[in-house]
Amino acid sequence: MENRPKILIVDDEKMNLKLMASMLAPLQHEVLLANNGEDALNIVARENPDLILLDVMMPRLDGFTVCRMLKSDEATRLIPIIMVTALNQLEDRVQGLEAGADDFLTKPFHELELTTRVRSLLRVKQLNDQLHYAHKHINYITRHVEGLLGSFDPLSFKLETVNQELWQQLLGLKERAPEAVLTAAADAPVNWRGCFYRRQGGSIRAEAVAFSWPAGSPGAEVILAAREGVFANREDGKEEAVADFLVSRMPAGTGPWRNYAAYYNYPLLIAAFNYPCRVTAYELDVLRNFLTYSQFVQLVAGQIKSTEEAFHYTIKALARAAEVNDDDTGNHITRVGIFARELAQNLGCADYFCREIALAAQMHDVGKVHIHPDVLRKPGRLNAVEWRLMHQHPLYGTRILGDAPRLQMAREVALHHHEKWDGSGYPAGLKGEDISLAGRIVALADVYDALRNKRSYKPAFSHREACGIITAGDGRVLPGHFDPEVLMTFQRIAPRFADIYETLRD
Ligand SMILES: [Fe+2]
Ligand SMILES: [Fe+2]
Structure with missing residues (x-):
């Protein structure tokens, strides 16, 4: 019509x-x-x-x-x-x-x-x-991309969310907008899943759609030919069968559907129905732009995600390699990462910081690969020479971590995790806020976990004992070692530490 x-x-x-x-x-x-x-x-x-x-x-x-x-x-x-x-x-x-x-x-x-x-x-x-609508559409897409770039988080990226926003914008255009949009992807040659967006009153309704489209059924061979294609209206020969099939799979009670445009690039398909005017090459181009754009974002997010996963894996492998000769083994590094994240979250740090510290904290002792196993595993107290050697591990750590910007926090943690708020730590004897926040947080997380574990020179302490030592001191560990705000946060969430330790016990 x-x-x-x-x-x-x-x-x-x-x-x-x-x-x-x-x-x-x-x-x-x-x-x-x-x-x-x-x-x-x-x-x-x-x-x-x-x-x-x-x-x-x-x-x-x-x-x-x-x-x-x-x-x-x-x-x-x-x-x-x-x-x-x-x-x-x-x-x-x-x-x-x-x-x-x-x-x-x-x-x-x-x-x-x-x-x-x-x-x-x-x-x-x-x-x-x-011309006017083309300008409007370009504006919508640009504004959408700007919004996405501002909050783009490839790790929690969901294509459905991006798509939903896009279709809402497409359907929300007052003029020349279709009444409904179907987007679907094939996860196996015959199984299709997607979402059907439809204008209803002043809002957009989204419904999940799933259908099988076996070879031999109307239109299937056109799509299975795995080529890119577009069609519009009801005059395009064999592709009419594609539209008929799609219309027959629309949610019950919707329609009638006509004046449509579809764009497919197997395994993806987008179809828009009930344009208020005859579909032209312009509408098809808009659809193609929308689909190409969401495909692009998905591709980028997927690639960033797999790179990030590989990065996490490498970081963990490096951290594990470093603790091979240490008496802190098992889940020590994983737990310290989680304790650090808990502290950061409860200190009100930004999401990015909290996520990053969970990773960076695991690198705190990476410098120990340069310390001789005999020193690391020596039963009893270290002598002065051995201590001097041991005090070098934060510096070795930063050297190993190099100067990549992405490892900035990991370097801070490696360098500062033995510095103490009162200035009595090593390697530089830094005081107070001269120690990076990440370093101050990991210092407490590391001490708590060390206290809970059995070491060659000390028994394993219970949660209560470990809390007592951290908050009241035992001569070796003193409350003045810790950033008062980090210490207060620890006291507030100490039961969480007990739970995490139990869950990730070696
Ligand atoms: Fe250390
Ligand atoms: Fe440690």
Whole structure:
């Protein structure tokens, strides 16, 4: 179904209205009539006509005034106006041009003259509209991309969310928007899953759709041919079968569906139904852009995700390699990562910081690969020479971690995790906030876990004992070692530490 263009005729004489309407009848457009300026403005606001035939001489609001008002309003300025003048007077034309009229007709005029001008101005209006909507669509996509870039998190990226927002925008466009959009992807040659978005009242309804499309069923071979394609309306031969199949799989109670466009690039497919106008190459291009854009974002997110997973794996492997000769083994590094994240979250740190510290904390002792196993595993206390050697492991750690920006926090943690708030730590004896926040957090996480484990020089302490040592001190560990805010947070969430330790016990 194609929407017929709407033509508004404005004239204060009934006879003229009647005459012009009958002249336009063969064009089969929708004709609206107004016999004064005020009525004309009301009808324009309500009906949004595609063309206006406007009489100049009318009582109260004359044609020039109406024309000027419509042309200065953003919502109506693109509607072509033909001024109908009684006399072929130069002044009238000049005044009409100044008011923004697009064309003139001088009474009396011939039917052919009227229909020719109407046709040509309607064509201009159509092209203008297309340009206007193209601009609008580009704006929507750009704004969407900007929003996405601002909050893009490849690790929690969900294509459905991005798509839903996109379709909402496509369906939410007032003009030239379809009524429904189906997007589907094949996860096996015959199994399709997707979502059906439909405008309902003022909102967009989304419904999950699943269907099987076995070879041999109508349209399946077109899609299975695994080629890119587009089709529109109901005149494209074999692809009509694709549309018929899709329509038959739409949720019950929807439709009837017609005036559609579809774009597919196996295994992805998008179809839009019930455009208010005949589908043209322009609508197909918009669909293709939407689909290509969401495919692109998905691809980028997928690649970032797999790189990130490989990165995490490598970091863990490195951390494990470093603790091979240490007496901290098993899940020590994993637990320290989780304790650190808990502390960061409860300190109110940003999401990125919390996620990053869970990883960075696992690198705290990576420098120990350079310490001789005999020193690492020595039963009893270390002598002065051994201590000096041991005190080098934070520096070795930062050297191993290099200077990649992505490992900035891991370097801070490796370098600072033995620094103490009161300045009694190593390797630099830094004090207070000179120690990085990540370092201050991991220091407490590491001490708690070390206390819970049995070591060559000490037994394993219970949660209560470990908490007591951290908050009251035992001579070796003192509360002044820790950032007071981190310590307070630890006290507040200590039961969480006990739970995590139990869950990840070696
Ligand atoms: Fe260490
Ligand atoms: Fe440790």
